[in-house]
Amino acid sequence: MGLNEEELVLLLELLSEQQRGNAFPAGEKIARAMGKKPQAIYQLLHSLIAKKVMQIVSIPAADGKTQDVYRFELLYEKIGNLEQKEEQKLEQADQAVAQAKVYSSIEVEFGRPLSPIEIETVDSWLHQDHYRPEVILLALREAVLNQAYSLKYIDRILLSWERQNIKTAQDVERAKQKMRTNGKNSTSEEQTTTPNDKPLIPLYRWSDQSDDKQGE
Numbered sequence: 001m002g003l004n005e006e007e008l009v010l011l012l013e014l015l016s017e018q019q020r021g022n023a024f025p026a027g028e029k030i031a032r033a034m035g036k037k038p039q040a041i042y043q044l045l046h047s048l049i050a051k052k053v054m055q056i057v058s059i060p061a062a063d064g065k066t067q068d069v070y071r072f073e074l075l076y077e078k079i080g081n082l083e084q085k086e087e088q089k090l091e092q093a094d095q096a097v098a099q100a101k102v103y104s105s106i107e108v109e110f111g112r113p114l115s116p117i118e119i120e121t122v123d124s125w126l127h128q129d130h131y132r133p134e135v136i137l138l139a140l141r142e143a144v145l146n147q148a149y150s151l152k153y154i155d156r157i158l159l160s161w162e163r164q165n166i167k168t169a170q171d172v173e174r175a176k177q178k179m180r181t182n183g184k185n186s187t188s189e190e191q192t193t194t195p196n197d198k199p200l201i202p203l204y205r206w207s208d209q210s211d212d213k214q215g216e
Helices: 005-019 027-034 038-050 073-110 116-127 133-145 151-163 169-193 206-215
Strands: 055-060 066-071
Touching: 005 027, 005 038, 027 038, 073 116, 073 133, 116 133, 116 151, 133 151, 133 169, 151 169
Parallel strands: none
Antiparallel strands: 055 066
């Protein structure tokens, strides 16, 4: 927030006084607590206000008059913005790690480094098509299971999933579960229509049988 050490100490002292119920402590009291002259405290206060960390506002008092108080909404807003920026940095770092894993995983499965053209293809998946890294890795897994070590094969899987609105790893798992369920239902229906306990009926060529009889 661009505060020096003295400004930070003063800010903490003011917040501490506010927690004790003193919304507008005297400058002399703060000066004694910090071991400084009152004039230095007033200069620091003006600095905090100029840096938009705090405000002095007038509010109605119980006796009908107004009283000055220190307000720190600007401070809390700055802290919130800093936290948001820090979260964004962490997310970007995690995203960079996940993206790097895509390249390395493909190279491990293919058993060779990616060519420049292949790197461009993976780049387009990540930055133009905006496929999630975990979804690309799942498509890679499907390709490996089918022994198809080709980016074109992976690309077809990704396009197929995109048409089905499959965008996350959870979506992929749900789609697989649905296919397994549909497969079980189809098997159950086949078993119901053709039970195993019924004898198999051979298919005769009745025309051939008639010809044999005529020959006899």
